[in-house]
Each structure stands twice: as structure tokens, then as C-alpha cells.
Amino acid sequence: MAQEIKISVIMPVYNVEQFVGKAIESIQNQTLKEFEFLIVDDGTPDQSGKICDEYAQKDPRIQVFHKENGGAPSARNLAIDRARGKYMYFMDSDDWAEPTMLEDMYRLAEEHHAQLVVAGFYIETYYNDTEYVTTELSCPDRVFQTQREFRENAYQLFDKNLLYTPWNKLFLSQYLLDNGLRFPQTWMDDFPFNLMVIREVEKVVVTSKKYYHFMRARAESETARYRDDLYPKREEEHSWMLDLYGHWQVSNEPSMEMVSRRYIERVIGCLENVTNVNCTLDRKGRRAAIREIIRNPRVSEALKTARPRSAYMKLMLLPVRWKNVTLCYYEGKVISWVKTKNVKMFAKLKAGR
Known part of the structure; x- marks a missing residue:
């Protein structure tokens, strides 16, 4: 029944x-x-x-x-x-x-x-x-x-x-x-x-x-994956979060800090995605994609509010703060290397970010 x-x-x-x-x-x-x-x-x-x-x-x-x-x-x-x-x-x-x-x-x-x-x-x-x-x-x-x-x-x-x-x-x-x-x-x-x-x-x-x-x-398939729509998706998600908190009429400091930090952490993930070994863009195209990401006004706004909770996340955000395409490119390469070659370390770093 x-x-x-x-x-x-x-x-x-x-x-x-x-x-x-x-x-x-x-x-x-x-x-x-x-x-x-x-x-x-x-x-x-x-x-x-x-x-x-x-x-x-x-x-x-x-x-x-x-x-x-x-x-x-x-x-x-x-x-x-x-x-x-x-x-x-x-x-x-x-x-x-x-x-x-x-x-x-x-x-x-x-x-x-x-x-x-x-x-x-x-x-x-x-x-x-x-x-x-x-x-x-x-x-x-x-x-x-x-x-x-x-x-x-x-x-x-x-x-x-x-x-x-x-x-x-x-x-x-x-x-x-x-x-x-x-x-x-x-x-x-x-x-x-x-x-x-x-x-x-x-x-x-x-x-x-x-x-x-x-x-x-299935870590190998996950870490080797490249998505050409990841950055637009992350931008869409951030819009959803801003819309949600606007609808809720909640703007307290802890909430806004979380929204900004969440967004900026995912920006780092987008940089890694662009430098992924399976990315279909050539080097020039990758640099152009990185430039688009770090020069987005949303990034500058989020950096003002976000308070990274780990030393290594603060370090990873420096090239983004400086809007340095070359440093962001190599940072993405390092993250991608760790993600594919040492899944254990990557999981621990991600959990502790």
C-alpha cells in the first residue's frame, strides 16, 4: 500500500x-x-x-x-x-x-x-x-x-x-x-x-x-578529462549563487565571503582545465583563454572579498591577482601534473584548501 x-x-x-x-x-x-x-x-x-x-x-x-x-x-x-x-x-x-x-x-x-x-x-x-x-x-x-x-x-x-x-x-x-x-x-x-x-x-x-x-x-578518467565548456559553466554557477543570495536578501559578510571564495577557487580549476594535457587548444589559444578568465571583472571583485583558508591557495591566487598570463599558465600545468600523477596528494590538497 x-x-x-x-x-x-x-x-x-x-x-x-x-x-x-x-x-x-x-x-x-x-x-x-x-x-x-x-x-x-x-x-x-x-x-x-x-x-x-x-x-x-x-x-x-x-x-x-x-x-x-x-x-x-x-x-x-x-x-x-x-x-x-x-x-x-x-x-x-x-x-x-x-x-x-x-x-x-x-x-x-x-x-x-x-x-x-x-x-x-x-x-x-x-x-x-x-x-x-x-x-x-x-x-x-x-x-x-x-x-x-x-x-x-x-x-x-x-x-x-x-x-x-x-x-x-x-x-x-x-x-x-x-x-x-x-x-x-x-x-x-x-x-x-x-x-x-x-x-x-x-x-x-x-x-x-x-x-x-x-x-x-575511476581517477584516471576523471583527472585526464578536459571540458571545453567548464569556464562558461562556472560563470553560470556563480550567477546562480548571486541570484540565490539576492533572492534571499542575505548579504552578511560570511555569506558573501563564501560566495566569492567559492568562485575564485573554481577559477583556479578553470586555469588547470585550460592547461590539461587533453585540452584541444594550441599554446596561443590556451594563453588567450587564460587571459579571458583572469581579466574577467568578476575575478577582481571576488578577490576583494574572498579570504583563502590555506597558504597554498593564497599562493595560487597570486598570479591571478597580478593578472600574469604566463605564471597562470605554468601554475595550471603544475596543478594538472599533480592531479594526474599524484591523485592522493591532489585529493588532500583539495580537501584542505
Whole structure:
């Protein structure tokens, strides 16, 4: 019966045959049993869909939908339209969750009549097949009593990367449905979806407990990747953040500092992207791209407000402050080298920035 389903767990699946079994079993092993598990095979070319079907045959709580490839947003949205649970939880198919996650988050949501529960999580960055470095992210337990209180303190959650992803959250289904909230069909759809969720949210609970294990495996493919649209995407994201805080009418110093620091850190990432070994631009084109980035007036404005928290981030920002294209170019090359040759060091530096 629909009223017996406490949580609808939603998971898109694509090219994860090595990992999807562990993801499914981590949900099956939850201490909360009253869930439905909606798995969407997004036209995967490997055996992932078949594996999911095999689990569904043995567990009536699992439903598998097969569709043509359309991306994770379309897969999640298909499941949202079919979900019957009071709450929704979004899982990635190559990660796994601790067994008490759903029960603990459900209890908090019910106790505080929350529209959104936010938990901590683990990032496990693999630098070979068996070794990895773990980063733990969380904020102290807190129940935000008012919408204003949440808005004025959201910078703390942004700083701990807790407001970017869907898989460390439990969402009240009625809140999503009443506001027509769906995942936008875009690259990195998680972030704009979460911004839409928190834009008008009123009842938010944060738990310091960590449950979700985000597997930053496949490090070689991640670190070698070049995206020709990364800089425009980062500019778009910064506009979203400015729009959000403008809508919230929040301009306190900690919030504005966070927005500026977040932007300027991602500018450094854009410099690395331009100098990536797989960048399709020639040397002249790379220098022109760097010049465009560091001479953007937004960069100068952000540098006035941002307060980098590590010595090496302060050091990396010097060439940007000086608007020195050559130094920025070689800085990007160094970052790219560390990112590809020493994933462990890169993960630690990124976590401590």
C-alpha cells in the first residue's frame, strides 16, 4: 500500500556493472525496511540493467525501469513521477550507504516535520585499484527554526560541500511535487536541482552523522578529462549563487565571503582545465583563454572579498591577482601534473584548501 512506503529510493543506472550490486545491497541492508527502490536503466550498454533485473526478481521492493539513454536527470525525473513514498532519497549507482542512513534521516524528518534533512558523507578517492584516501565532510547537528535562520547560515553548509549533491539528503516528496522541482537536463544537474530545493525551503535539519560513501574511483578518467565548456559553466554557477543570495536578501559578510571564495577557487580549476594535457587548444589559444578568465571583472571583485583558508591557495591566487598570463599558465600545468600523477596528494590538497 502506498501509505506504507516511507521512502522512495531513486537510482539512475548507466555503465556501472562493477559497482551497482554493492549500491543495491547497501539499500537492501537498510535498517528501515518500508521503502521502495526505483531503479532506472538509462539505456546502459553494459550488463547493469540485467543485474538490476536480477535483484528485482528477488526483492518486491525493487522496480526497474528501462529507457533509452537520456542522462541521469531524465532517469531521476521518470522515477520522481512514479514515486509513492512520503520522502525521496536519490542514490548514485556506483556508491554505497551505511545501513542506518534511511532510518536515521527518516526519524529526524518526522520528529522535526522537515522538508529537507542534510547529512555528512565520505569521499573516497582511489589512486589505484585498492588504495584510497578518505575525506569526511559534515556540519554540527542543527535544527533551523526559521527560513531566515537557514538562509543566513547556509554558507556553513556550502563550505562543507553539503548543499551540492542530492545523495546526502532526504527530501519531503510533497515539497518537491508542490513546487514542481525536477532535475534540469544539463551537465552537473545536481547543483541547480539543490539550489531550486533550498530557494524556498523553510524546515531544514542537519545531522553531523555521515552515511554515504561517494566513490571517487575511476581517477584516471576523471583527472585526464578536459571540458571545453567548464569556464562558461562556472560563470553560470556563480550567477546562480548571486541570484540565490539576492533572492534571499542575505548579504552578511560570511555569506558573501563564501560566495566569492567559492568562485575564485573554481577559477583556479578553470586555469588547470585550460592547461590539461587533453585540452584541444594550441599554446596561443590556451594563453588567450587564460587571459579571458583572469581579466574577467568578476575575478577582481571576488578577490576583494574572498579570504583563502590555506597558504597554498593564497599562493595560487597570486598570479591571478597580478593578472600574469604566463605564471597562470605554468601554475595550471603544475596543478594538472599533480592531479594526474599524484591523485592522493591532489585529493588532500583539495580537501584542505
